[in-house]
Amino acid sequence: MEIKNLNIFGKNKKVFIxxxxxxxxxxxxxxxxxxxxxxWKNVSAGVDERYYQLGINLSDLAGVSLxxxxxxxxxxxxxxxxxxxxxIYFVGHxxxxxxxxxxxxxxxxxxxxSIFLNSLDLDSYRKNIISKQxxxxxxxxxxxxxxxxxxxxxxxxxxxxxxxxxxxxxxGEIDFGSIDFYKLFFNSLIGIRNIPTLRGPVFYILxxxxxxxxxxxxxxxxxxxxxxxxxxxxVFFDDSISIRIINKKLKxxxxxxxxxxx
Amino acid sequence: xxxxxxxxxxxxxxxxxxQVSKAWSLEEFEKFHSINLNKNFAPINxxxxxxxxxxxxxxxxxxxxxxxxxxxxxxxxxxxxxxxKKECYLNIIQRFPVSKEFEELGENFFIEEKKHxxxxxxxxxxxxKTTNVTRSQIRNILPILNESKIEKFFRLNGIIGGQALWLxxxxxxxxxxxxxxxxxxxxxxxxxxxxxxxxxxxxEETRHASFAFLMLELIxxxxxxxxxxxxxxxxxxxxxxxxxxxxLSELIKxxxxxxxxxxxxxxxxxxxxxxxxxxxxxxxxxxxxxxxSPFVSLILNPRSNKVLSKYLMKExxxxxx
Numbered sequence: 001m002e003i004k005n006l007n008i009f010g011k012n013k014k015v016f017i018x019x020x021x022x023x024x025x026x027x028x029x030x031x032x033x034x035x036x037x038x039x040w041k042n043v044s045a046g047v048d049e050r051y052y053q054l055g056i057n058l059s060d061l062a063g064v065s066l067x068x069x070x071x072x073x074x075x076x077x078x079x080x081x082x083x084x085x086x087x088i089y090f091v092g093h094x095x096x097x098x099x100x101x102x103x104x105x106x107x108x109x110x111x112x113x114s115i116f117l118n119s120l121d122l123d124s125y126r127k128n129i130i131s132k133q134x135x136x137x138x139x140x141x142x143x144x145x146x147x148x149x150x151x152x153x154x155x156x157x158x159x160x161x162x163x164x165x166x167x168x169x170x171x172g173e174i175d176f177g178s179i180d181f182y183k184l185f186f187n188s189l190i191g192i193r194n195i196p197t198l199r200g201p202v203f204y205i206l207x208x209x210x211x212x213x214x215x216x217x218x219x220x221x222x223x224x225x226x227x228x229x230x231x232x233x234x235v236f237f238d239d240s241i242s243i244r245i246i247n248k249k250l251k252x253x254x255x256x257x258x259x260x261x262x
Numbered sequence: 263x264x265x266x267x268x269x270x271x272x273x274x275x276x277x278x279x280x281q282v283s284k285a286w287s288l289e290e291f292e293k294f295h296s297i298n299l300n301k302n303f304a305p306i307n308x309x310x311x312x313x314x315x316x317x318x319x320x321x322x323x324x325x326x327x328x329x330x331x332x333x334x335x336x337x338x339x340x341x342x343x344x345x346x347k348k349e350c351y352l353n354i355i356q357r358f359p360v361s362k363e364f365e366e367l368g369e370n371f372f373i374e375e376k377k378h379x380x381x382x383x384x385x386x387x388x389x390x391k392t393t394n395v396t397r398s399q400i401r402n403i404l405p406i407l408n409e410s411k412i413e414k415f416f417r418l419n420g421i422i423g424g425q426a427l428w429l430x431x432x433x434x435x436x437x438x439x440x441x442x443x444x445x446x447x448x449x450x451x452x453x454x455x456x457x458x459x460x461x462x463x464x465x466e467e468t469r470h471a472s473f474a475f476l477m478l479e480l481i482x483x484x485x486x487x488x489x490x491x492x493x494x495x496x497x498x499x500x501x502x503x504x505x506x507x508x509x510l511s512e513l514i515k516x517x518x519x520x521x522x523x524x525x526x527x528x529x530x531x532x533x534x535x536x537x538x539x540x541x542x543x544x545x546x547x548x549x550x551x552x553x554x555s556p557f558v559s560l561i562l563n564p565r566s567n568k569v570l571s572k573y574l575m576k577e578x579x580x581x582x583x
Contacts (some may be wrong), residue, residue, distance in 0.1 A: 215358070217355065224362055225359045225360075226271050229269040241270060246470070262571075
């Protein structure tokens with residue numbers, strides 16, 4: 001895992017990069033709330049070495065308009081120096097899933113598939129909204145208040161201590177920078193406008209005991225699903241079955257793509 | 263019984279591959295063209311209620327009749343599982359998806375259940391042919407489930423999110439494993455077709471019996487609290503009562519054997535036994551059927567289902583057991 005500083009429109013942005021074997025796709029990792037790209041440490045080590053990997057911090061894209069966020073994302077990709085023309089896979093956790101849906105059209109033709117880890121794409125969230133999911137996403141409603149978001153971002157209201165109490169299975173660093181995405185996310189769910197959808201196949205890995213996701217019925221999903229044991233953050237443990245599932249899925253998509261190409 | 267982890271898609275995939283690689287085909291039974299009517303089906307010991315009151319040739323036909331009853335009961339229950347697939351399996355995995363691997367294991371389970379009922383049907387066909395009666399004639403003396411009230415109850419229960427069918431399936435799977443275990447020490451005295459059929463059935467049942475428990479775990483994990491609690495309070499008691507009452511009511515059909523007594527000595531000898539059974543009162547007969555009757559007691563006597571009993575206790579189901 002190599003941390004790289006990139007100059008994006010005059011500002012320093014950190015990304016993590018892992019080099020793969022020539023000719024293979026890039027896996028772009030989108031963390032959730034309240035994490036940063038370090039949450040991917042174990043997953044990144046377990047993902048097949050053939051793939052290039054790029055981890056971004058969502059806080060670098062938050063707090064600006066969606067178009068600006070897309071521009072920053074595009075610049076991060078270009079400046080990373082990774083070979084994007086071999087195809088791209090998206091892997092996102094928590095709010096990282098909906099963010100993938102927003103940013104998908106930046107690289108739409110290059111996306112070969114998207115994996116949602118304890119997360120759903122925007123369309124599935126919207127279809128699933130009239131269900132227990134509303135109660136499981138209670139925090140997203142609280143996050144709509146601007147003063148609350150400001151306080152959380154500045155670690156007021158004992159934000160970190162409170163979070164550790166509420167989510168005691170969370171391990172690692174806490175970074176509240178991605179909280180602004182919840183405003184966009186909420187507007188997309190209740191709005192009447194069309195919401196962005198991702199190109200390519202979609203796959204969900206959901207934990208059975210995740211307190212923030214209600215596992216939807218198949219008619220509300222846009223792709224295959226695998227339910228695993230554990231809770232919201234257990235997919236990041238180094239012995240997590242999710243890492244093996246990700247590798248299996250990427251390999252099967254590679255084969256599908258090769259068949260399609262031939 | 264090996265119970266894989268419902269949420270380990272790799273373990274489920276390995277189990278399915280093992281089931282497929284070791285599966286047998288119906289061609290296994292092509293070598294059997296008739297039934298040896300000088301051999302037993304169900305082993306009968308000296309504790310048998312009529313042991314000292316009937317002739318050896320009558321004892322032989324009773325053993326064969328009990329074997330036919332168990333074959334027909336297993337065959338009918340396995341077909342009922344297949345017929346209730348939409349309400350009790352497809353709708354559930356649609357509402358509560360787990361993984362592609364689990365669904366593949368489920369599909370294989372239904373393929374094997376269908377194959378088992380076909381195999382039991384082959385035996386019953388062969389028996390009808392050997393004893394000069396038609397299949398519909400033999401159906402009149404054996405347990406039949408098709409479109410009965412019990413089957414409709416299972417489907418309705420499945421539609422409202424219940425678990426009754428899977429509780430009965432778990433019981434039937436375990437019972438059919440026990441049937442072969444009881445048969446094994448008497449291999450030489452049992453008709454080769456009957457023995458081979460149960461041996462092959464046993465092999466696949468031991469590999470896939472866990473599927474009913476995986477379905478129960480899935481429904482319990484994902485149903486709402488209220489449905490889960492109601493289900494745990496009534497589903498097992500109801501399914502137990504229905505299963506037992508079905509077998510008892512179907513056994514009464516044995517009286518129809520008199521109509522076939524001119525077709526073959528098997529039916530003639532069996533009809534001679536009926537008056538001797540009638541000497542016992544209903545309480546004595548039911549008590550005997552529940553406790554000691556070869557094979558049939560496995561269905562009627564709940565204590566035989568050890569794995570299921572353990573599961574029911576662990577999950578705190580209400581039961582009459």
